Amino acid sequence: MFTQDMIASFNELETSLYNYISQNADKVAYMRIRELADETHVSTATILRFCRKINCEGFSEFKVKLKMHLEGNKKTVLKGSQHSVMEFFERTLKGDIEENIRDAANLVVQADSVIFIGIGSSGILAEYGARYLSSLGKFSMYIKDPHFPIHSKLRYNSVTIALSVSGENSFTVTHLNQLKQEDSKIISITNHKHSTIAKISDINIPYYVTEEWYEGANITTQVPVIYILESMAREMYKLNR
The missing domain is CATH 1.10.10.10 (Winged helix-like DNA-binding domain superfamily/Winged helix DNA-binding domain)
Structure with missing residues (x-):
């Protein structure tokens, strides 16, 4: 106010x-x-x-x-974590998410490097995703600065994985647009498939959970994102073998 x-x-x-x-x-x-x-x-x-x-x-x-x-600014009544997880499984796993994860894993396997982007809680998970994929043998890095210099060898044949709950964050959209212009393939993980980030991606993996806010902060559960990242990484590992 x-x-x-x-x-x-x-x-x-x-x-x-x-x-x-x-x-x-x-x-x-x-x-x-x-x-x-x-x-x-x-x-x-x-x-x-x-x-x-x-x-x-x-x-x-x-x-x-x-x-x-x-x-x-009335206090939000938060749902239990079990409710959020069940909502994800009931809404999403009945669809084609597993097929999307396999397609994304195939794209990652063919790439020489993987770039993760995202800010806020999505940025924290982007950093986690980069560490998780690197642990399974795929060179990955998390970049939060759109002006961070990326060597041409890393940009060549790369995949960018963008994380965003709303899919409308202007910072991430700008960063993604720059990487897309450098011919990086785009995989996005968003809460729904009709967002700007989802539309400009080569592959979008939506997870459809009810968004929750508390005093202006987006506190939507990130459990589905962890599930998708780890599933993608394990699928990539199987493909490599």
Whole structure:
């Protein structure tokens, strides 16, 4: 609700008002302007000036926005991990995921090197995937910087494996586009097949679980991604033998 630019524009009184609201948002949402003025020891004029700085015409509009903000930040009731895993198996394993994994493994076997990309929790799993494939004999590396110099010998006959829950992360899309222009084959692992990353991939492996968010952070289970990465690596190992 409060942006960095808004906070930077506050004077000393407005900053103290901001601190009080941040710590007592549930209470402030139902206070009258005079009650808030008494609690924070500022004038009603200061409160109205504060409201205008955060793009509200008055205190009433501010309270409406504050209530909407609080409603959006209600604590999430997290599903049990067993529920998420069962959802994955029920929705996905009835489809053609195993065939997609075999096709991806075939592509990896034919490549000289494998490049993993992803950010956030997907980046952590991308690093894990690179380590796992390398442990089974396929040279793999995780790159999180789109400007990281990759020697032409590594780009030649390479496969890029992109991980993204939404499949719409602009950073990953940009990075993927650069690698695609260098003729790297693209395998993506996303939550559904209708995303941008899925559409620009040579092979997409979707896993279809319900996305979960908590205070703006995507906490969707990553168990399906681990299953897909390990299955792909083991299939690659069998093909090599």
